Amino acid sequence: MIKQQVKTIAFLLFIVSTITNLLAQEVVKSVDSNSLLPIDQSIKKGVLPNGLTYYLKSTDITKDVASYYIIQNVGSVLENDDQQGLAHFLEHMAFNGTKNFEGKGILNTMQKHGLVFGKDINAYTSFDETVYNINNIPTTPELIDTGLLVLHDWSNYLLLTDEEIDAERGVIKEEWRTRQNGGMRILQKNIGTMFNDSKYAQRMPIGLMDIVDNFEYKALRDFYHDWYRTDLQAIAIIGDIDVNQVEKKIKALFSKIPAVNNPKERFVVNIPDNDVMLYSMAMDEEVSTSSISFGIRHPKPLKEETVASLKESLLNNMITSMLSARINELSRKPEATFLGAGIGYSDHSRSTKAFNISVSPKPNQQHAAFKSVLTEVNRAVKFGFSKAEIERIITNFTSYYENQISKKDDMSHSRIVQLIQDNYLTNVAITDIEKEFEIVKRIFSTLKSDEINVALKKLYADKNRFLTVTGVKGNNNLTKEDALNIISKVENDASIEAYTDEFGGKTLISGITIKKGAITSEEENKILGSTTFTLDNGIKVHYKYANKNANDVKLMGLSKGGTSLLKDTDLPSANLLGNVIQYSGLGDYSATDLPKVLAGKTASASVSVSNLSESVSGSSVTKDTETMLQMVYLRFVKPRFDENGFNVIMQNVENYKIRRKENVAEKMKDSMTVTLYGNNNPKRRLFNDDFIKDISFDKIKVIYNDRFSNAADFEFFIVGDIQKDALKPLLEKYIASIPTNDIKENWKNNSTPWLSGKIDKDIYLKMEDPKSSVRISYKNDYEYSLKNALIARTLGDMLDLRYTETLREEEGGTYGASTSAGLSKRPLQKASISVNFDCNPEKVETLIAIVHEEINKIAQGNIIQVDLDKTLTNYLKERKQQKDYNSYDMSLLTRFYREGYNMNDSKNFEDIINSITTKDIQNFVKTFLKDAKSYEIVFKPKV
Numbered sequence: 001m002i003k004q005q006v007k008t009i010a011f012l013l014f015i016v017s018t019i020t021n022l023l024a025q026e027v028v029k030s031v032d033s034n035s036l037l038p039i040d041q042s043i044k045k046g047v048l049p050n051g052l053t054y055y056l057k058s059t060d061i062t063k064d065v066a067s068y069y070i071i072q073n074v075g076s077v078l079e080n081d082d083q084q085g086l087a088h089f090l091e092h093m094a095f096n097g098t099k100n101f102e103g104k105g106i107l108n109t110m111q112k113h114g115l116v117f118g119k120d121i122n123a124y125t126s127f128d129e130t131v132y133n134i135n136n137i138p139t140t141p142e143l144i145d146t147g148l149l150v151l152h153d154w155s156n157y158l159l160l161t162d163e164e165i166d167a168e169r170g171v172i173k174e175e176w177r178t179r180q181n182g183g184m185r186i187l188q189k190n191i192g193t194m195f196n197d198s199k200y201a202q203r204m205p206i207g208l209m210d211i212v213d214n215f216e217y218k219a220l221r222d223f224y225h226d227w228y229r230t231d232l233q234a235i236a237i238i239g240d241i242d243v244n245q246v247e248k249k250i251k252a253l254f255s256k257i258p259a260v261n262n263p264k265e266r267f268v269v270n271i272p273d274n275d276v277m278l279y280s281m282a283m284d285e286e287v288s289t290s291s292i293s294f295g296i297r298h299p300k301p302l303k304e305e306t307v308a309s310l311k312e313s314l315l316n317n318m319i320t321s322m323l324s325a326r327i328n329e330l331s332r333k334p335e336a337t338f339l340g341a342g343i344g345y346s347d348h349s350r351s352t353k354a355f356n357i358s359v360s361p362k363p364n365q366q367h368a369a370f371k372s373v374l375t376e377v378n379r380a381v382k383f384g385f386s387k388a389e390i391e392r393i394i395t396n397f398t399s400y401y402e403n404q405i406s407k408k409d410d411m412s413h414s415r416i417v418q419l420i421q422d423n424y425l426t427n428v429a430i431t432d433i434e435k436e437f438e439i440v441k442r443i444f445s446t447l448k449s450d451e452i453n454v455a456l457k458k459l460y461a462d463k464n465r466f467l468t469v470t471g472v473k474g475n476n477n478l479t480k481e482d483a484l485n486i487i488s489k490v491e492n493d494a495s496i497e498a499y500t501d502e503f504g505g506k507t508l509i510s511g512i513t514i515k516k517g518a519i520t521s522e523e524e525n526k527i528l529g530s531t532t533f534t535l536d537n538g539i540k541v542h543y544k545y546a547n548k549n550a551n552d553v554k555l556m557g558l559s560k561g562g563t564s565l566l567k568d569t570d571l572p573s574a575n576l577l578g579n580v581i582q583y584s585g586l587g588d589y590s591a592t593d594l595p596k597v598l599a600g601k602t603a604s605a606s607v608s609v610s611n612l613s614e615s616v617s618g619s620s621v622t623k624d625t626e627t628m629l630q631m632v633y634l635r636f637v638k639p640r641f642d643e644n645g646f647n648v649i650m651q652n653v654e655n656y657k658i659r660r661k662e663n664v665a666e667k668m669k670d671s672m673t674v675t676l677y678g679n680n681n682p683k684r685r686l687f688n689d690d691f692i693k694d695i696s697f698d699k700i701k702v703i704y705n706d707r708f709s710n711a712a713d714f715e716f717f718i719v720g721d722i723q724k725d726a727l728k729p730l731l732e733k734y735i736a737s738i739p740t741n742d743i744k745e746n747w748k749n750n751s752t753p754w755l756s757g758k759i760d761k762d763i764y765l766k767m768e769d770p771k772s773s774v775r776i777s778y779k780n781d782y783e784y785s786l787k788n789a790l791i792a793r794t795l796g797d798m799l800d801l802r803y804t805e806t807l808r809e810e811e812g813g814t815y816g817a818s819t820s821a822g823l824s825k826r827p828l829q830k831a832s833i834s835v836n837f838d839c840n841p842e843k844v845e846t847l848i849a850i851v852h853e854e855i856n857k858i859a860q861g862n863i864i865q866v867d868l869d870k871t872l873t874n875y876l877k878e879r880k881q882q883k884d885y886n887s888y889d890m891s892l893l894t895r896f897y898r899e900g901y902n903m904n905d906s907k908n909f910e911d912i913i914n915s916i917t918t919k920d921i922q923n924f925v926k927t928f929l930k931d932a933k934s935y936e937i938v939f940k941p942k943v
């Protein structure tokens with residue numbers, strides 16, 4: 001990966017497959033199971049004579065911009081032993097000099113047009129694929145040409161100069177260092193089992209640091225020439241474009257790229273079959289909790305998809321969803337032996353998928369936890385699923401399709417490119433979702449429960465099994481013999497009985513009498529285009545219709561107070577309040593029954609308590625707005641507190657305590673707290689036994705009732721695709737009916753100062769792989785204004801550009817520093833700057849000096865105008881983009897009514913941005929640094 005933004009390697013994580021995987025499947029014209037799926041005609045696909053594939057999609061989800069991707073059917077599995085890490089190395093080189101963009105030309109060009117490295121500009125390298133992308137480039141004719149020229153250069157024209165190669169070695173080593181932790185070391189030990197010692201096991205994309213340090217220039221150039229070639233490349237342009245016009249440009253520009261003569265065969269690494277279960281257990285000094293992952297590999301057909309394959313993946317998705325629901329239900333019982341478990345069926349390697357059962361046991365309960373989860377799976381294998389479960393899952397899948405269809409024009413660029421990648425790399429069809437849904441409905445109408453059982457038996461195969469354990473020193477760890485014994489016992493256990501489920505026919509508010517209220521006044525705000533309703537119980541609701549995102553409704557309820565009004569001893573309980581409420585269900589229903597009551601509905605309403613406020617936030621599709629408002633009503637009138645749920649949370653808390661014991665990142669967090677606020681600061685407590693002791697179920701109830709007892713102290717905002725006439729009766733029924741009183745609260749200043757105005761400290765920690773972590777921060781009083789806040793933010797982003805150039809690119813000293821600066825308005829008006837990074841322990845002093853030097857340069861007026869221009873251009877561009885989404889209108893209302901200004905008025909944003917000068921930045925830094933409080937904390941490895 002080229003910068004920060006963590007994109008996971010799908011093959012390595014057992015992502016529980018969700019019904020969203022369905023979109024990746026295809027559709028058809030007839031129900032003939034051999035017919036191909038109906039294709040989405042809105043995505044244009046073509047292949048040039050040199051073998052390069054292109055995809056074009058016109059969408060105005062974000063207006064006047066387009067995103068550019070190159071998808072390469074190349075990855076670390078193609079590396080020879082002496083090339084480990086070169087695929088990933090090339091990814092970095094794609095941003096370090098190409099034929100038409102020398103040096104940092106790509107970054108500089110794009111940043112000048114308001115794009116941000118690591119956000120709009122990024123890349124990743126995996127075992128079998130490599131993707132580089134630049135997103136949201138403005139669609140002026142010149143910039144469309146520029147975007148295409150970058151893709152063109154990536155395809156065949158990286159410069160790969162000696163100097164740039166040498167400069168990047170350090171960056172990649174630091175990338176390796178910053179990702180190297182207990183979890184990564186365990187993965188490296190277990191990966192052989194996961195991939196049956198095939199080549200995958202030796203090809204972690206980051207590679208070997210010895211090779212990264214020492215490879216010869218020619219080795220990298222040869223690898224590029226051998227594999228990065230037109231017949232293994234696709235480009236995709238997605239955005240506000242004229243498809244025909246861009247296609248012409250592509251033909252003209254890309255046809256000139258020569259195909260490679262006598263290309264090497266793009267082989268697929270196959271994982272050998274195994275009859276006997278593969279097993280391994282790994283431990284690490286820094287990992288103190290266990291986990292178990294049991295997988296079963298299946299071949300993945302790479303041929304074109306048919307109705308039969310759609311049905312197969314539909315059944316598999318239904319199975320994993322229903323199994324997950326059962327296991328989730330079990331995990332919510334205090335007597336459960338596991339904290340959580342996941343069931344999934346997802347991609348494992350290019351040519352395999354895996355049915356995966358992953359278990360997080362309670363402390364020292366590996367055997368019982370594994371047995372318990374495996375028993376649930378075998379219960380389903382033996383008896384299948386109940387009629388009620390199947391009906392619910394069909395209802396849920398049906399509403400999933402309906403929602404997707406209603407939002408099909410609102411798909412993000414990243415979602416669209418995912419479909420394109422799956423199509424290019426593994427032949428997954430990009431279906432016309434409406435036609436796919438027609439087929440799905442036909443499949444559902446003739447589906448027999450027996451077919452589901454057959455599909456599950458096929459998933460739970462007895463070949464190609466593998467089991468990996470994260471063990472803990474001193475625990476009773478699950479050995480291979482233990483695991484095989486448990487599997488055999490469970491599979492032959494005659495006492496397993498069918499799952500019973502009689503839930504049905506209930507609704508969220510059945511049995512609750514609601515006394516409807518009334519809207520007493522309705523006031524238009526012509527400037528915002530919104531309406532404010534005053535209800536007869538005193539509640540105010542601000543509403544604005546918005547359909548930039550179709551079929552989407554959001555609600556916010558905000559109230560002042562938060563934890564600032566609580567006693568210090570109540571803070572640990574307040575900390576867990578959100579989790580306990582989530583595990584408690586709502587109204588008359590437990591957390592496990594609630595999803596059953598809500599089958600087919602897409603609506604939620606959650607609560608949270610933060611430092612200075614408490615809030616309710618709701619979300620729904622248009623047709624389920626009523627359900628969302630019912631949930632909001634119940635959050636105030638009939639909240640549910642479930643002691644079982646609380647006990648389950650407390651077991652998770654205990655486990656978290658154990659998990660953080662040896663974890664280096666957690667030790668750093670605690671050391672920071674102690675260094676800045678002291679050992680026993682009642683407002684900044686460590687997460688330890690005393691903290692846990694102070695968490696109480698009764699206190700959580702009291703705090704909740706205290707914070708949410710008066711809805712009139714909340715101000716409500718509703719924005720989305722719901723018409724006023726449809727909303728009004730719902731407000732009268734569910735919001736005007738909430739009992740209220742006249743008490744209005746405010747927050748209190750509960751800010752906690754650092755122990756001293758200047759803290760400078762080195763902290764030594766024991767660690768397996770040595771790294772240093774630097775934490776630098778400044779803080780000072782500063783008057784709040786919109787302009788000052790924007791100046792502070794600008795400073796942070798300009799420093800980020802400086803540090804990328806110096807700490808990362810020039811020094812090769814860190815993978816990246818995270819820098820931010822800002823101005824707070826409450827509880828106190830203060831400005832702050834902070835810079836955090838991981839690095840090679842030997843380079844700490846040099847790098848810290850650079851951090852200060854760059855800040856001092858700005859204070860002295862030595863400011864690079866281009867950095868300021870890049871930053872401000874980015875703000876203007878992002879603001880324009882935000883306006884294409886409903887969420888902007890929500891901010892518009894909340895800022896107007898809570899903060900007192902109109903975001904749409906250019907004097908509150910655009911005019912300020914256009915007025916900010918280097919002098920403003922210099923003055924800010926000078927004023928700010930005078931008598932500023934600061935800390936510089938450096939973590940170093942203990943030898």
Ligand SMILES: [Zn+2]
Nearest residue numbers: 001002003175
């Ligand atoms: Zn990288």
